[in-house]
Amino acid sequence: MNMIVCCKQVLDPEAAPSTFKLDAANNRMVQPPEVKPVINPYDEQAVEAALRIKDTDKAGNKVTIISLGNNLLRDVVKKPLSMGADELILLEDPAFEGGDSYAVASALAAAIKKVGPFDLIFCGRQESEWDDGQVGSGLAELLGIPSVTVAKKVEVQSGGTVKVERVVADGFQVLEVQYPALITVSNELGEARYATLKGIMAASKKQPIVWKPADIGVDKAGAAARKTRVVKLFQPVKEGKCDIISADSPAEAGALLAQKLRENKVI
Amino acid sequence: MADNKGILVVGEVAEGKLLPITAEILGAGRRLADELKEQLSCFLIGAQMGDAGKAAVAAGADKVYVADDAQLKDYENSTYMQVMEKAVAEVAPRIIIMGQTANGRDLAPRLAFKLGVSAVMDCLELAIDQATRLMQCTRAVYGGNAKAIFTSEAVPQIATVRTKASSPLAPDAGRKGDVVPFAVALDASKIKAKVLQMVKEEVAGIKIEDAAAVVAGGRGLGGPEPFSKELADLARILKGAVGASRPPCDNKWVPDSIQVGLTGKIIAPELYIAVGISGSSQHMSGCAGSKCIVAINKDPEANIFKEARFGVVGDWKVVLPAFMAKVKELLQ
Structure with a gap:
């Protein structure tokens, strides 16, 4: 299975609420420098879902990570490599900043087309900054592939399908989906594995591939590719x-x- | 799509009845439609939906389209998308509203991107800007640590609304409105997934989303036992339900279906008792609408005390039995 996992570097959502400060000029929140960013926790679980499939047949399976942003910290975005992923592509450029889900999904779709054929794409169910939960489904729509959101279990079956358990309010649905497909993953999947020392060593030797908007044929990215506008960002008293x-x-x-x-x- | 008019609510029906969230968004949609002086339509998609169409009229809709088909019994997005694409073409609304439910959060982004727009998800409040006649959507961001108001010029504007964030109208059986069937010839070649099974994980007793009192535990409880003993006992005395923050669910102490928080259940009981819960913003997003929050936590600095109305700083193992004994005595 050829798998792609989309991972975002975010402010640490587990940090105390008092660490979140408003940067009103840029319509975003910031944290003091001593609070280190992390990979969005749901995205780590998406990596875990892909690695569980990779574990079943190491020879034919590959996991490629794509992260989008600007000034990405290498030791943060390399974490999925140290967990066991094979390759890291960074969509990294000041032009990628300030996008909404539409801008992000459009850039990811362009990058994935450049990567080539794939079987499964995994995303976290939502990221912890804007808590939007649109990039996964939106990316699937842009690529014209089926999607299942908020999965807690994913199994590859024979005959080009995957069996997915999708969390709903009073239990879960079991679906059979044709791949290529996109699956968003929730915390119900279970904890993501820790990076091993061997994994960290291997990751430190790997160099990420860095693509700019022009490399993926995108002329409008980030804030310029938004479909929605933030009228106001504020912290309620x-x-x-x-x-x-x-x-x-x-x-x-x-x-x-x-x-x-x-x-x-x-x- | 400059001529798009009116508001379209996508409702959900279970066992022939409108879900409470559908009545809530019909209420929100009605208020926006009145402000715009335009029509409120409602789409109900499913199988064997009984009188749900009439109930949607009573809840505020001017026109209800019912897509009732055995193939639509279970939600699956490649099937439901076919209905929604036809619905949008037929009604040509300026605004589409869905509930932030398992189905709404799955369908809204796919529909939005199909139409070349972006949705605004999990909104707390919808309003019309008088000058532009555009919808402005307020939602929580950064795990509940901030709020933001969003808008978009692209039509249709699409929003999903959080459970319990808006109030339904009082049902009025005398309201006038049309209920019409909506036939869709489903294209089997476009259906990419099938639902094999629906597994219910029902918890015995009152459902957490319906309970007037919820007793919830967090990481501080240390294991599964207090949930089935002390918390269950207190919930029984208060005729309520047991809930949990995320760590007890992740640790498999309790089923995921009782998780209260941003990505779990959003509830608004009369009384919410948080035991050993630190009160992260993500957790508070699920219970901030409660009328009275009571916190028991040994850490005086815990964020939960910033959110609670009453609190006791102390070890729950000592505080809770004494609290429970007194509650029992008072309620006798």
Whole structure:
């Protein structure tokens, strides 16, 4: 199986909410330099989904990672290589900055056409900055291939199909999809593997391929290729009016809490 | 598409009934349609949908198109896309609204990109800008750490709306509206996937999205047992349901279907009790609409205390039994 995984470098979503600062001039959020960016966690799970398939037949399987952005930190974007992916392509240029899902998916589609034939594309269900969740489905539409979103299990079957378990509100759907296809992956898939020392060593020796918009035949990228516009980005003010109930012991505080809820007609 | 007019809501039906989110987006769509003085249409796609069409009129629609076909029983995007493409060609709306459900979040981007536009996903609020007559969509971004207002000049404008973010109208059985069948000749060669099976993972008792009280646990509970013992007991006393933040689900302590958060269930109960939950923005996105949030956490710096109305700083193992005993006594 020839597999492609799209991975995005993002602000660390697990960092404390207080680390997120508004950069109003550029309509984006920033974090202080000591908070290091990460690969979007759902994208790591997408890498995991591809690697699980690669594990089944190492000889014929290949996993190519594509990341888009500007000033990408090599040790961050190389993480999928250290987990076991084979190749890394960076769409890296100032012109890629400031895009929406449409701009990003259009550039990814152009890059994937340049990469050549593939069987499966994996994406995370959504990235943790804009939380949009459109790039996967949109990319599939642009490439004219079927898509399944929010998968928790993917199995290659004989006869050119994959069996996918897709998470829905009260359980999961089991679908059979013809490939080439695109699958977005959710945390229900299970934890992504850690990079091994051997993997980190191998990754450090690999040089990513870097493509600019002209290399993939894209004349409008990033902010220039947007279909939507941000009118305003803002941080709502939180009032923080928690009534902390204190007593001589935690147990007494617990009982007092029940009383407070009763007085306020909550229970 | 300069002549596009009106608003099109894509509704969902289960067992012959409109989903609550469909009534919510019909309410939101009605308000926008009235502001624009244009029509509100609704598409219902599925099989054996009973009187759902009438219910959509009662919930605010002027015209309801019902695509009822055995092949549309289960959602699958290459099948549903064929209906939606024909629907958009027929109605030519200026705005399309869907629910941010498993199906809406799957269908909206595919439809948008097919039409050469981009959707705005998981919106909290939709409004019309009077000067341009364009829709402006407010949504949470950066895991709930910020909000943004989006718009687009490209027509149709497409948005999905978060569960419980907008209020439905009071159902009015006397409202006038047309319900018409919508036939689609499905092209089998375009269907690229088939649904083999639907596996339900129902949790016993009250569903978390319907419960008036939710008792949720986090990483701080340390394992699966407290969910089936202490939390379940308290939920029973309060006639509510048990929920969880993401770590207990990822660790397989509890089923994924009770995860509360940005990518889990979005709920708005009267009372939400968070036990051993730090209160990340992603988690709060799933419960911020609760009327009263109560936090029990041993870390006084935990973010949950910035969001809660009442809190106790302490070890849940000590606080919870005493709290529960007192609740029991008060409710007797």
